Amino acid sequence: MLEPTSSPPPSIVTLADQCNVIRDKSSAATPAATVQDDAPGGRCNVLRDKPSASPTTAAVIELRVRNHPGTMAHVTGLFARRGFNLEAIVCVPVADGATSCMLLLVADEPRLEQVERQLAKLYDVLTIRHRQDLTREFFTRLGPSAQSPTAV
Amino acid sequence: MKITGAKLLRILLERQGIRTIAGIPGGAILPFYDALHQSRIRHILTRHEQGAGFIAQGMARVTGKAAVCLATSGPGATNLLTAIADARLDSVPLVAITGQVSQALIGTDAFQEVDTYGLTLPVTKHNFLVRDPAELLEIVPLAFQLAESGRPGPVAVDVPKDVQNATIDVRDWPEPGGPTPAPACPDALIDELAHRLIAAQRPVLYLGGGVIASGATDLAQALAHRLSAPVVCTLMALGAVPPDDSLFMGMLGMHAAKGTNFLLEEADLLLAIGARFDDRATGKVAEFCPKATIAHIDIDAAEIGKIKPAFHGLVGDAADILRRLLDRLPQQRRPAWRARATELRRTHPLHAPPCADQPLHPVNLCRHLGEILEPDTVLTTDVGQHQMWIAQAYPVRRPRTLLTSGGLGTMGFGLPAAIGAALALRARRSPDDGGSPAEGPALPVRRSLDEGGSPAEGLALPVRRSLDEGGSPAEGLALSPAEGLAEPGPRVVCVSGDGSILMNIQELATLADLGLNVAVLVFNNAQLGLVRQQQELFYGRRYEAAHFASVPDFAALARAFGLRGLRLNPNRDPLGELSAALAAPGPCVIDIPIHELANVYPMVPPGAPNRQMIAEPELASTHA
Numbered sequence: 001m002l003e004p005t006s007s008p009p010p011s012i013v014t015l016a017d018q019c020n021v022i023r024d025k026s027s028a029a030t031p032a033a034t035v036q037d038d039a040p041g042g043r044c045n046v047l048r049d050k051p052s053a054s055p056t057t058a059a060v061i062e063l064r065v066r067n068h069p070g071t072m073a074h075v076t077g078l079f080a081r082r083g084f085n086l087e088a089i090v091c092v093p094v095a096d097g098a099t100s101c102m103l104l105l106v107a108d109e110p111r112l113e114q115v116e117r118q119l120a121k122l123y124d125v126l127t128i129r130h131r132q133d134l135t136r137e138f139f140t141r142l143g144p145s146a147q148s149p150t151a152v
Numbered sequence: 153m154k155i156t157g158a159k160l161l162r163i164l165l166e167r168q169g170i171r172t173i174a175g176i177p178g179g180a181i182l183p184f185y186d187a188l189h190q191s192r193i194r195h196i197l198t199r200h201e202q203g204a205g206f207i208a209q210g211m212a213r214v215t216g217k218a219a220v221c222l223a224t225s226g227p228g229a230t231n232l233l234t235a236i237a238d239a240r241l242d243s244v245p246l247v248a249i250t251g252q253v254s255q256a257l258i259g260t261d262a263f264q265e266v267d268t269y270g271l272t273l274p275v276t277k278h279n280f281l282v283r284d285p286a287e288l289l290e291i292v293p294l295a296f297q298l299a300e301s302g303r304p305g306p307v308a309v310d311v312p313k314d315v316q317n318a319t320i321d322v323r324d325w326p327e328p329g330g331p332t333p334a335p336a337c338p339d340a341l342i343d344e345l346a347h348r349l350i351a352a353q354r355p356v357l358y359l360g361g362g363v364i365a366s367g368a369t370d371l372a373q374a375l376a377h378r379l380s381a382p383v384v385c386t387l388m389a390l391g392a393v394p395p396d397d398s399l400f401m402g403m404l405g406m407h408a409a410k411g412t413n414f415l416l417e418e419a420d421l422l423l424a425i426g427a428r429f430d431d432r433a434t435g436k437v438a439e440f441c442p443k444a445t446i447a448h449i450d451i452d453a454a455e456i457g458k459i460k461p462a463f464h465g466l467v468g469d470a471a472d473i474l475r476r477l478l479d480r481l482p483q484q485r486r487p488a489w490r491a492r493a494t495e496l497r498r499t500h501p502l503h504a505p506p507c508a509d510q511p512l513h514p515v516n517l518c519r520h521l522g523e524i525l526e527p528d529t530v531l532t533t534d535v536g537q538h539q540m541w542i543a544q545a546y547p548v549r550r551p552r553t554l555l556t557s558g559g560l561g562t563m564g565f566g567l568p569a570a571i572g573a574a575l576a577l578r579a580r581r582s583p584d585d586g587g588s589p590a591e592g593p594a595l596p597v598r599r600s601l602d603e604g605g606s607p608a609e610g611l612a613l614p615v616r617r618s619l620d621e622g623g624s625p626a627e628g629l630a631l632s633p634a635e636g637l638a639e640p641g642p643r644v645v646c647v648s649g650d651g652s653i654l655m656n657i658q659e660l661a662t663l664a665d666l667g668l669n670v671a672v673l674v675f676n677n678a679q680l681g682l683v684r685q686q687q688e689l690f691y692g693r694r695y696e697a698a699h700f701a702s703v704p705d706f707a708a709l710a711r712a713f714g715l716r717g718l719r720l721n722p723n724r725d726p727l728g729e730l731s732a733a734l735a736a737p738g739p740c741v742i743d744i745p746i747h748e749l750a751n752v753y754p755m756v757p758p759g760a761p762n763r764q765m766i767a768e769p770e771l772a773s774t775h776a
Contacts, residue, residue: 070273
């Protein structure tokens with residue numbers, strides 16, 4: 001379910017990529033004013049040049065990571081240490097389990113680009129991309145309201 | 153043939169060209185120490201793990217190559233943390249190896265167990281917990297590759313005791329890890345920057361430590377002169393440009409010369425190279441270089457725009473980018489801008505009382521050191537007023553000759569870093585004692601153990617081994633200073649304060665072991681001077697915990713460690729005595745009484761824009 005199957009061509013950011021590590025290269029090259037919202041939770045999230053519609057505007061980042069103990073700590077530790085906001089996180093192993101797919105729900109703010117560049121520096125992070133096909137809803141569906149009320 | 157994980161680790165380090173490791177043994181790392189017993193790796197036994205970390209840093213900062221420090225689990229590992237964090241903030245390549253309790257005991261609150269992996273995670277470039285000896289074959293070369301590639305930094309490798317004791321059959325050996333080239337910056341970005349630089353009227357180069365790390369100092373100087381652009385340096389970049397260069401404006405920021413910060417106010421283009429817009433350099437960021445567009449060259453993409461939006465961001469190796477940039481730039485004259493820089497430098501000199509009146513005024517002291525020390529002398533500092541006086545008044549003439557804790561600002565850095573620097577310089581003189589992997593014997597790739605004997609023995613040069621046997625005493629005889637005195641190496645100077653030096657004073661014992669040519673200069677004002685200065689200027693002179701009720705007799709302290717120690721008498725040609733003490737070979741501690749109320753001026757209040765500089769009180773009225 002977490003595998004991207006029908007999403008639009010993502011902008012892949014690899015470790016080899018550089019400062020032009022921009023989540024959506026087409027929008028970065030386009031003046032902000034001309035970019036239209038394609039759909040709710042869609043392109044509008046990419047814009048940083050104008051004030052967010054609401055303070056809770058969220059973005060979803062997908063990481064492909066090496067799957068070993070410690071990777072989760074590296075990723076979440078980065079957010080805590082640099083004072084970035086991390087609202088939700090989902091992690092599942094991919095294929096043979098050598099790598100995992102992490103989906104991060106983060107606040108869409110100007111610093112998001114900095115977040116992504118810092119994530120790209122982590123050795124265990126193999127690729128980063130912006131999942132414009134996913135919204136906060138994806139995570140809330142996994143939340144307690146959708147689950148059977150099992151007490152922990 | 154089977155070997156233990158400990159021996160495998162040792163061989164992998166030998167193959168990396170490591171000849172010297174600083175550390176302290178303990179239960180969880182003893183298998184590795186046992187493996188060191190027959191190695192040509194020389195172990196420097198320090199008196200505190202932080203000292204080991206900073207000795208490794210001293211070696212790394214002088215050579216640019218990753219150096220290794222070693223500690224046991226628990227307190228050994230936690231004691232290393234400060235040195236690791238320091239290396240992280242100053243981008244110093246370091247490989248920190250720690251023992252860990254056996255995996256069966258991990259998580260049980262075993263004796264000397266601490267989560268070293270978790271503790272080192274936020275202060276390293278990357279860290280490893282080794283779970284199987286076979287992993288060492290990948291992790292050790294990778295640790296060196298990560299430490300030295302791109303923006304350098306520390307890597308921690310935590311090795312549980314059972315991994316050290318386990319046996320493994322090694323057939324194929326990995327190639328040693330080393331720096332990998334950074335991806336090239338696209339031509340189009342360099343073209344665009346070249347056009348911008350040509351169009352600029354008042355460009356300034358803002359150099360950071362990355363210029364030195366990339367070996368781009370000559371190119372940066374060439375660029376400055378091609379553009380007729382004045383150069384400002386961060387603390388970490390001092391030495392990148394000779395202090396007598398006509399375009400050199402010194403350090404920028406909190407303790408810059410006034411003219412330097414004023415020049416930045418006027419700049420219309422700021423080209424940052426390997427600098428990270430640290431708050432001590434920028435002051436209030438929103439008002440830093442208010443008229444300038446920002447161009448930024450850095451090997452770390454995350455630095456571009458991290459603090460200040462950069463109009464042009466170029467990611468790549470500074471040397472490569474500057475070389476290609478120079479190809480695109482014709483000679484620029486800019487006589488008015490050059491004249492303006494000269495004028496600002498001339499009208500805002502660093503003030504100090506006449507040397508004849510106050511020879512031990514810190515600025516006069518630093519200038520005197522600049523006169524008597526060789527241009528390639530390595531000078532380390534601790535952290536505080538003395539560090540800023542050195543940055544202001546000591547002429548750092550060559551890259552990698554000023555070693556200082558810039559980012560983390562760690563008091564206690566100076567003495568062990570000086571020991572590490574002296575070790576590296578001595579090794580450079582006599583390659584048998586150390587040297588870089590490149591200078592070592594060519595490594596047979598994929599060497600098989602089946603060829604007989606241990607790979608280490610196969611790799612060791614016969615000459616080297618015989619020298620080791622004849623020249624230096626065994627590790628067990630480390631108390632004899634004869635080892636070092638035979639070849640003390642070039643003079644290394646540690647400028648410290650009476651506050652900082654006590655934070656790692658125990659390493660005087662290590663210095664006595666080695667007999668290295670390290671001189672420790674204690675700028676002694678019986679204060680935490682920079683704290684006192686801030687309380688004086690910004691906290692209504694409410695002095696709290698800035699003054700030491702008692703100060704040790706540092707000369708006697710040195711003698712207690714078996715070192716030469718003296719205290720300068722302000723009334724009896726103190727500078728002459730200082731020169732003589734530094735000229736005499738061997739380690740020494742020189743206690744220098746300075747005025748207890750001397751302050752570092754100018755000073756930008758923390759958080760204020762750089763144009764708001766506090767001048768020396770008695771000078772403010774006449775030079776306002």
